[in-house]
Amino acid sequence: MSPAVRRLAPGDVACWVLKSTRPSEALEPGWPAGAARDLTRCVRRSYRLDLVRPGQPCLLWVSGRTAPGVHAVGEVTGEPEDRADGPVVAVRLTRLAEPVPRAELLADPAFLTAEVLRMPAGSNPSWLSEAAFAAVLARLADRG
Secondary structure (H helix, E strand, O other): OOOOOOOOOOOHEEEEEEEEOOOOOHHHEEEEEEEEEEEEEOOOOOHHHHHHOOOEEEEEEOOOOOOOEEEEEEEEEOOOEEOOOOEEEEEEEEEEEEEEHHHHHHOOOOOOOOHHHHHHOOOOEEEEHHHHHHHHHHHHHHOO
């Protein structure tokens, strides 16, 4: 018998992870590095949407073979809402001049337990613990 999976609680989530297979420049044509954009991102209907609140940090994780990793950072700007084609969440994201590569984050023990690494095809939104989010922020600070 496999162990029970624990549901996330509000205190578990330091940052929401919105995943995409398309790079940031393809999500919003003409989106220059360093600029912020207000976007809506499709998310999967689950109990997690009840935990998403305006003002919470979020990031854009691009998956796939070409430049996987963190491509934009920002915050949730609205409550998740249901639309005809499924739920969405409003965010304001700033595109990074230099993405934080997945390979670089793999080298940090604090990031190794991140759901986006353990279950890349998992739920959207995914999430980061305080330690994993701190690993991302440290790399952003190193870039200036």
